[in-house]
Amino acid sequence: MSSEIKPLFIPLKKTYYEQFVDGSKSVEYRKYGPGWNERTCIVGRSVVISLGYSKNRRSRGVIRSFDVIDSSNIPSAREVYGVAKINLAAIGIELTEIDFQID
Secondary structure (H helix, E strand, C coil), X not given: CCCCCCCEEEEECHHHXXXXXXXXXXXXXXXXXXXXXCCCCCCCXXXXXXXXXXXXCEEEEEEEEEEEEEHHHCCCHHHHHCCCCCEEEEEEEEEEEEEECCC
């Protein structure tokens, strides 16, 4: 992957951030669209996941997979997005550095 592309920044709620850090979560779901698609979520691209927008808890990783899926396959999608069916970006992430701090 070209080093010219900035890492994809993914802010997360505390629960989801901690699941990535403890290894119980490896896929992030976002509403498929201009910010979350094949052009922005390129396999091999670096990512930074963050506990919200804070600079205190961030982890680095790499996108290992990208798929567009139907939200009806995700039980909590209706609760999160308020509609029965939309397309979601399923971004597979492998962490390489956990909980670094930005100075």
